[in-house]
Structure formats: C-alpha cells, structure tokens
Amino acid sequence: xxxxxxxxxxxxxxxxxxxxxxxxxxxxxxxxxxxxxxxxxxxxxxxxxxxxxxxxxxxxxxxxxxxxxxxxxxxxxxxxxxxxxxxxxxxxxxxxxxxxxxxxxxxxxxxxxxxxxxxxxxxxxxxxxxxxxxxxxxxxxxxxxxxxxxxxxxxxxxxxxxxxxxxxxxxxxxxxxxxxxxxxxxxxxxxxxxxxxxxxxxxxxxxxxxxxxxxxxxxxxxxxxxxxxxxxxxxxxxxxxxxxxxxxxxxxxxxxxxxxxxxxxxxxxxxxxxxxxxxxxxxxxxxxxxxxxxxxxxxxxxxxxxxxxxxxxxxxxxxxxxxxxxxxxxxxxxxxxxxxxxxxxxxxxxxxxxxxxxxxxxxxxxxxxxxxxxxxxxxxxxxxxxxxxxxxxxxxxxxxxxxxxxxxxxxxxxxxxxxxxx
Amino acid sequence: xxxxxxxxxxxxxxxxxxxxxxxxxxxxxxxxxxxxxxxxxxxxxxxxxxxxxxxxxxxxxxxxxxxxxxxxxxxxxxxxxxxxxxxxxxxxxxxxxxxxxxxxxxxxxxxxxxxxxxxxxxxxxxxxxxxxxxxxxxxxxxxxxxxxxxxxxxxxxxxxxxxxxxxxxxxxxxxxxxxxxxxxxxxxxxxxxxxxxxxxxxxxxxxxxxxxxxxxxxxxxxxxxxxxxxxxxxxxxxxxxxxxxxxxxxxxxxxxxxxxxxxxxxxxxxxxxxxxxxxxxxxxxxxxxxxxxxxxxxxxxxxxxxxxxxxxxxxxxxxxxxxxxxxxxxxxxxxxxxxxxxxxxxxxxxxxxxxxxxxxxxxxxxxxxxxxxxxxxxxxxxxxxxxxxxxxxxxxxxxxxxxxxxxxxxxxxxxxxxxxxx
Numbered sequence: 001x002x003x004x005x006x007x008x009x010x011x012x013x014x015x016x017x018x019x020x021x022x023x024x025x026x027x028x029x030x031x032x033x034x035x036x037x038x039x040x041x042x043x044x045x046x047x048x049x050x051x052x053x054x055x056x057x058x059x060x061x062x063x064x065x066x067x068x069x070x071x072x073x074x075x076x077x078x079x080x081x082x083x084x085x086x087x088x089x090x091x092x093x094x095x096x097x098x099x100x101x102x103x104x105x106x107x108x109x110x111x112x113x114x115x116x117x118x119x120x121x122x123x124x125x126x127x128x129x130x131x132x133x134x135x136x137x138x139x140x141x142x143x144x145x146x147x148x149x150x151x152x153x154x155x156x157x158x159x160x161x162x163x164x165x166x167x168x169x170x171x172x173x174x175x176x177x178x179x180x181x182x183x184x185x186x187x188x189x190x191x192x193x194x195x196x197x198x199x200x201x202x203x204x205x206x207x208x209x210x211x212x213x214x215x216x217x218x219x220x221x222x223x224x225x226x227x228x229x230x231x232x233x234x235x236x237x238x239x240x241x242x243x244x245x246x247x248x249x250x251x252x253x254x255x256x257x258x259x260x261x262x263x264x265x266x267x268x269x270x271x272x273x274x275x276x277x278x279x280x281x282x283x284x285x286x287x288x289x290x291x292x293x294x295x296x297x298x299x300x301x302x303x304x305x306x307x308x309x310x311x312x313x314x315x316x317x318x319x320x321x322x323x324x325x326x327x328x329x330x331x332x333x334x335x336x337x338x339x340x341x342x343x344x345x346x347x348x349x350x351x352x353x354x355x356x357x358x359x360x361x362x363x364x365x366x367x368x369x370x371x372x373x374x375x376x377x378x379x380x381x382x383x384x385x386x387x388x389x390x391x392x393x394x395x396x397x398x399x400x401x402x403x404x405x406x407x408x409x410x411x412x413x414x415x416x417x418x419x420x421x422x
Numbered sequence: 423x424x425x426x427x428x429x430x431x432x433x434x435x436x437x438x439x440x441x442x443x444x445x446x447x448x449x450x451x452x453x454x455x456x457x458x459x460x461x462x463x464x465x466x467x468x469x470x471x472x473x474x475x476x477x478x479x480x481x482x483x484x485x486x487x488x489x490x491x492x493x494x495x496x497x498x499x500x501x502x503x504x505x506x507x508x509x510x511x512x513x514x515x516x517x518x519x520x521x522x523x524x525x526x527x528x529x530x531x532x533x534x535x536x537x538x539x540x541x542x543x544x545x546x547x548x549x550x551x552x553x554x555x556x557x558x559x560x561x562x563x564x565x566x567x568x569x570x571x572x573x574x575x576x577x578x579x580x581x582x583x584x585x586x587x588x589x590x591x592x593x594x595x596x597x598x599x600x601x602x603x604x605x606x607x608x609x610x611x612x613x614x615x616x617x618x619x620x621x622x623x624x625x626x627x628x629x630x631x632x633x634x635x636x637x638x639x640x641x642x643x644x645x646x647x648x649x650x651x652x653x654x655x656x657x658x659x660x661x662x663x664x665x666x667x668x669x670x671x672x673x674x675x676x677x678x679x680x681x682x683x684x685x686x687x688x689x690x691x692x693x694x695x696x697x698x699x700x701x702x703x704x705x706x707x708x709x710x711x712x713x714x715x716x717x718x719x720x721x722x723x724x725x726x727x728x729x730x731x732x733x734x735x736x737x738x739x740x741x742x743x744x745x746x747x748x749x750x751x752x753x754x755x756x757x758x759x760x761x762x763x764x765x766x767x768x769x770x771x772x773x774x775x776x777x778x779x780x781x782x783x784x785x786x787x788x789x790x791x792x793x794x795x796x797x798x799x800x801x802x803x804x805x806x807x808x809x810x811x812x813x814x815x816x817x818x819x820x821x822x823x824x825x826x827x828x829x830x831x832x833x834x835x836x837x838x839x840x841x842x843x844x
Contacts, residue, residue: 016475016478016479019479020479050498053438053498053502054501054502054505056438057438057441057442057502057505057506057509058505058506058508058509059509061505061508062504062505062508062515064515065501065502065504065505065508065515065516066501066505068497068500068501068516068518069497069498069501069502069505072494072497072498075490075491075494075497076472076475076491076494078490079476079487079488079490079491080475080476080479080487080491082484082487083476083479083480083483083484083487083488083491084479084480086480086483086484086487087479087480087481093484093486093487094487094490096490096568098520099566099567144521145521146518
C-alpha cells in the first residue's frame with residue numbers, strides 16, 4: 001500500500017478543533033488508499049512556553065535537559081491526534097521519537113538524523129494500523145537521551161520519514177496555501193506557484209521566504225522526496241498548494257520563478273588589506289568562530305599606490321551578514337587585527353541595506369536575466385551596492401528603503417504575474 | 423554513599439518558584455552526604471489539563487494513548503528540576519520512565535511495577551552525578567509503550583525506587599506537615615504523629631486520611647522502606663513530618679493512634695436470602711464485576727419462621743459501599759435476582775451513614791478498646807448501625823450527622839491530644 005507522509009505545523013494543531021480538522025484530512029488520505037505517517041508539531045504556543053520555563057530556570061542550560069522538556073509538546077499532540085483518529089474509526093497509534101526509534105546524533109538542540117528503522121512502524125501497518133502519528137522535531141541520541149532538531153525541525157522529520165518509507169509524497173500542511181512568486185504583503189500581484197524545483201525552493205527558503213525549513217528541502221532534494229506545501233485551512237484538491245519536486249518534473253521553465261527579499265542585512269567593508277594567499281581564511285575563520293553568518297562576499301582589487309605601511313599588494317574586502325550580527329562581526333575583526341592575524345586601515349559598516357534576489361532554474365538556459373534585473377533597478381533609480389550570483393540566482397544589496405520598490409519592479413519585469421507553470 | 427529518595431507532589435512543584443524551593447531541599451540533602459533520587463509529579467493542574475484534552479478528544483479513549491499524553495506532565499517537571507539543580511551547581515539529570523527503565527505491566531492507567539533495574543542510574547552516580555530526577559507516575563510496558571500507575575502514582579514510584587536502591591529513607595513532600603491523630607478540620611485537638619506503623623498508616627490511608635496512597639504504603643511495608651511525610655513549605659528538621667516505619671521502630675505503643683472517618687458511605691441490606699454455601703459469592707461476585715467497592719460486610723442469622731417461599735434456612739446480608747456506587751450496586755443485585763442467581767425479599771438502602779474508625783497496633787496488647795469506643799458513642803447518644811473489626815482497627819457505621827461528634831468524642835476518650843509517641 002502506498003505510504004503518504006503528512007505534516008501538521010503548530011498552527012494546524014493549535015487546539016482540539018484544529019486537531020480534529022487535521023484528522024479529517026488524514027482520514028481523506030486513508031480513504032484514498034494510503035497508509036499514512038502523520039508528523040505533528042506541538043500545539044502552537046506550547047513550545048514557547050516550555051522554552052520560557054527552561055530559560056527562566058537556568059541561565060546556561062544543559063541542552064540535554066532543554067531537549068527533554070521541550071520535546072514533550074509534540075508528544076502531547078501525537079497522542080491527541082491518534083485518539084482523534086481512533087474516535088473516527090481509523091486504526092492509529094502515536095509514536096514518540098525513542099519508540100520508532102528516530103536515531104540521531106548527540107548534538108542536542110540541532111541533532112542530525114542517523115537512521116529511521118522501518119521495522120516497528122511497518123509491523124503495525126502489517127497488523128492493520130492505517131496511521132502512525134509521530135512526534136516531530138525530536139529523536140534519540142546514542143546515549144539514549146532525547147534530542148531535538150532545532151526550531152522548525154518537524155518539516156525535516158516529515159521529509160526524513162518520507163525518504164525512509166519511500167513515501168509517494170510528503171504533504172506539509174501549514175497556514176499558507178503554497179509558495180508564492182514573492183511576498184504577497186509586498187505586491188498583490190504575487191501568485192502561487194503550482195510547482196517549484198528543489199533548487200529554487202532552497203534559494204527561496206534561504207533567502208527569506210519562510211514557508212519551509214531549508215534543511216527539509218535539502219533532505220528532500222537528496223532523497224528525491226516529492227514535497228507539497230499546502231494550507232490546513234482550505235479544502236484539499238489535486239492542484240492544492242505547491243509541489244516541490246525535481247527539475248525534470250517541471251514542464252515549462254521560465255527564467256525566473258520568484259523574487260525573494262531579506263530586509264535586515266548589513267554590509268561590512270575592510271579597506272586596504274594585504275592581498276596575499278590565505279587572507280580570506282584569516283578574515284572569515286574568525287567570523288565563523290564568532291557565529292557570524294556571512295552571506296555575500298566581494299573582493300575588489302584596490303588600485304592604491306604602494307606605501308610604506310603596506311609594502312605588498314592591497315585590496316578591499318566586503319561581506320554581508322544579518323544586521324543583528326554586526327557587533328559580533330566587528331569584535332571578531334578587531335580582535336583578529338589586534339593579534340596580528342589580519343591588517344586593515346578601516347572597517348566601514350552599512351547597516352541600512354536589504355537583499356533582493358531573483359531565482360529560477362531557467363536562468364541556466366535563458367540569457368540576459370542579470371542584464372534585465374540591473375536595467376530594471378537602474379530605471380527605478382536604485383543603486384546596487386553588492387552583486388552576488390549562483391547558477392540559478394542573482395542577489396543584490398540595495399538601500400533598505402528601496403526594497404519594496406525593487407521587489408515590485410522585478411516581479412513586473414519578469415512577468416511573474418502571468419499564468420502559473422505546471 | 424547512602425541513597426535518599428525525595429518525592430515532590432504537584433503543589434510542591436506548581437511553578438518555577440516552587441521548583442526552586444524543592445531544589446533547595448534536595449541540595450540540603452546532597453550536602454548532608456546523600457546521593458538523591460528525586461521523584462516529581464506534574465506541575466499542579468497540568469495533569470488535569472491533559473486529562474481534559476484526552477476526554478474531549480475521544481469518548482472511549484485508548485488507554486495507551488491516554489498514558490502517552492498524560493505522562494508528559496511529569497517529564498516537563500523532571501527536566502526543569504534537573505536544570506534548577508544544575509543551576510545551583512549540583513550534578514543532576516532527568517530520567518523519563520523508559521530511560522531508567524521503569525518496567526511495568528501493560529495495565530495502562532493502573533500499571534504495576536515489574537522491575538526497576540539500578541544499572542543506568544548507578545552508573546551515573548559512579549560518574550559523579552549527585553541527583554537523579556525521575557518522572558513519577560509512569561513506566562514502560564513490555565510492548566515498549568508508556569504506562570501510568572493511576573492517580574497519585576508518584577508516591578508509589580518513590581517507594582519503589584527506595585526499595586530498588588535500598589534507600590535510607592523515602593521522604594514524601596506534600597502540602598501537609600505529617601499524619602495527624604485525626605482530621606484537624608474536625609477537632610483542633612488533632613495532633614501530628616511523629617511515628618506511625620505501616621499497618622496503622624494503611625488503615626488510616628484506606629479509611630480516608632488522604633496523605634499517602636494506600637498502594638505506596640503497602641509497598642513500603644513489604645520492602646521495609648522508611649517513609650517520611652513532610653511539608654514542602656516548612657523548614658526541615660530532624661523531627662519534621664511523620665515517619666511511617668515498622669512496628670519495632672516505635673517505642674511506645676498506645677492502644678489507639680488515630681481516629682479516621684469516611685463521610686460518604688451507604689449501607690445496603692438484603693433481607694431474607696437463602697442461607698446456603700455459596701450465597702456470599704453469589705452476592706459479592708456481581709458487585710465486584712459492577713465495580714462496587716464493598717467495605718464492611720455483616721451477615722445476621724435471621725430468626726424468621728419457615729414459609730413456603732423460603733423452604734431452607736434464611737438470613738439477612740448487610741454491606742457498605744461509597745454512596746456514589748449505590749445505583750450500580752442496586753442494579754447488580756436486581757439483575758442477579760432477575761436471572762435467579764440470588765433471591766431476596768427486600769433491598770433496603772441507607773445512604774445517610776458515615777464510617778468512623780479507631781486505629782492502633784497497641785490494640786493487640788491493650789484490651790477494652792472496643793468497649794471504650796462503644797461506651798463513648800453510647801454516652802453521646804450515637805447509635806451504631808454496623809460494626810467491623812480487624813486486628814488493629816474498629817470501625818462503625820453511624821448516622822452521618824453524628825460523624826464529627828463521634829470523631830471528637832473518640833479523640834478525647836483515647837487521649838490522643840496527649841504527648842506524641844516517638
């Protein structure tokens with residue numbers, strides 16, 4: 001019997017009525033002939049309550065105890081969902097992470113999957129169980145302690161189960177009805193995509209379209225799990241939501257499928273640094289150790305004259321990071337300079353920038369995407385501060401005040417309002 | 423190093439401040455040189471919330487799912503308590519039932535202990551851990567499912583751990599400061615006992631002095647666990663609380679140590695039943711099946727004349743049960759009569775009675791306790807409806823309106839206000 005994985009997030013199981021609503025969607029899939037594995041989050045608000053208790057109890061908390069406390073929210077939902085399904089006459093039972101068992105590493109708070117053995121759940125399916133309700137976000141370490149996967153980890157749990165059980169699809173039920181060409185709060189022309197490739201979804205997820213956890217999309221791509229994002233609060237049809245799938249499952253490929261944005265960015269430039277092998281490592285090593293998530297990096301050849309202070313070739317280095325990490329980045333650079341690991345004349349921070357990106361696998365075959373993007377921004381009078389590109393993405397840093405304007409103009413320029421691709 | 427078990431009930435861990443207060447008491451015991459096993463209940467109110475969710479989700483719930491949901495409350499407290507202790511600099515960790523593992527039968531909702539292997543916890547003690555915080559009330563079935571022991575099961579967990587680890591003592595922290603000679607709400611002369619024997623405590627617990635779960639006292643008696651009941655909200659000293667211990671640890675033995683009462687009792691009499699072998703089984707079998715907790719039983723030889731309807735010897739049978747079980751008891755009797763299993767002329771219910779008991783191991787050596795009890799009640803004009811005795815207890819059923827008067831008079835008559843025994 002084909003296995004389907006369905007995942008319900010916190011807002012989809014926020015109270016008993018919503019659990020009943022989610023259970024009805026599960027029943028519909030059982031009636032369509034699936035064996036279903038349901039992954040549940042904690043009832044919305046519960047995880048925050050538990051996290052608050054932990055941080056009020058201990059300043060520097062033991063991550064193992066944090067995990068043991070925080071994982072309990074999902075256990076409650078799993079039991080209630082199983083009960084609700086049973087009440088509807090569907091053979092169901094709950095599974096906590098250690099019961100499956102969901103084997104993970106010991107990195108508490110951000111554990112990684114090692115293995116999800118199928119034996120226990122498959123045996124129950126063989127005995128007539130139709131639905132296995134699994135507590136998301138958690139696992140079991142080699143030391144027999146409860147681990148968690150980090151916030152949003154239930155998406156990842158769902159994909160991992162879909163991979164482990166060769167599921168026909170992994171449906172992620174959430175409070176939005178799919179992935180959009182851009183943020184609908186910025187332009188009403190934003191349109192739901194019927195399909196998107198893993199690669200595009202990854203770029204969009206990491207660029208700030210917070211529908212799916214990046215890690216879950218990576219996992220889906222690696223194991224070719226067909227992922228569908230859809231709303232818990234709407235009737236489900238064949239065309240509901242957005243299917244995240246392999247490139248070859250997408251017929252038409254427009255050059256650009258979406259415009260992403262990230263508002264709280266900062267740009268940091270180190271002026272007049274030595275241009276020598278190892279200088280990048282000397283800069284970005286300390287930043288990584290300080291926990292700074294460096295995003296774009298640009299190195300300019302500086303055409304300065306030779307001077308006594310800098311006898312070798314010199315250059316400038318610019319990078320971006322989230323604006324709230326600027327103090328950490330500055331301290332890391334100052335410390336590195338103080339101990340002689342790097343040398344720079346000046347460190348300039350621009351913490352008033354935003355990032356706008358266009359994404360699409362079609363870029364590989366369509367030429368002129370970059371040109372059109374830059375022309376569009378120029379026409380609006382928007383200055384580009386940094387450019388960075390990947391095979392399927394072009395990102396620019398611009399003044400933050402132009403962010404909405406840039407998104408709207410690019411959405412128009414690439415005709416994203418047009419008929420959806422399928 | 424001597425192991426001490428400390429158990430904190432729901433009101434003792436109701437919020438983060440109270441958890442901190444309980445943790446301070448644990449620290450004091452660590453400083454006195456103990457390795458401590460702490461058994462915690464759910465934060466007060468939490469279990470009720472979870473139970474409510476379960477019963478609102480499913481009418482006839484799967485007890486296995488009920489247990490999985492309801493046990494999560496204790497897991498939260500265990501983690502928070504471990505964190506709080508760590509914050510105080512005490513090496514501690516939490517243990518959920520399946521991690522110890524606490525092996526129980528599969529009777530979900532009222533599971534029984536099979537074994538509590540010491541290996542895992544002892545290994546951590548050997549590595550320098552000072553406190554193992556264990557989630558009470560739960561265990562693990564042979565099918566790898568979470569079980570619970572029934573309400574109040576955390577007391578039983580505590581005693582079972584004390585037995586398994588040969589603990590020097592099992593301290594039960596609660597919201598009262600010990601076991602009293604009688605209910606202080608009925609007479610201000612009620613006095614805290616310093617010591618009480620297991621047998622006496624069992625009689626008092628089952629008679630309505632709700633300080634300790636009956637099952638936990640039974641278990642303590644079987645394994646000779648020294649149990650101390652004391653308040654979470656008072657300074658702990660050497661003489662705090664009440665020690666429940668073996669008879670030989672009690673120096674002085676007064677005839678009577680306490681007067682217990684149970685308000686909501688009912689008396690049911692079956693008139694003119696056949697007096698033949700097997701008639702008691704024919705009556706009390708159906709009552710047990712109907713879930714009626716029969717307490718006192720009295721059979722009178724009826725001196726009625728022979729008549730046609732009852733050719734053999736006849737008798738009357740009287741028993742008592744909690745007043746809310748009367749409808750069930752009546753139905754069970756009527757059904758048994760309808761199918762010819764028993765025969766009676768009349769069934770009379772008196773649902774306006776209460777039970778008052780005097781308890782004391784000293785009764786075995788002191789004579790005249792019954793006589794003094796009956797004389798005292800007679801002097802107050804209280805009619806005795808049923809009498810039942812055990813080796814260390816005399817109970818009577820009386821009109822409910824006289825209950826307080828009877829307790830007060832007996833407390834005076836046996837001089838329980840006097841100096842405590844030790």
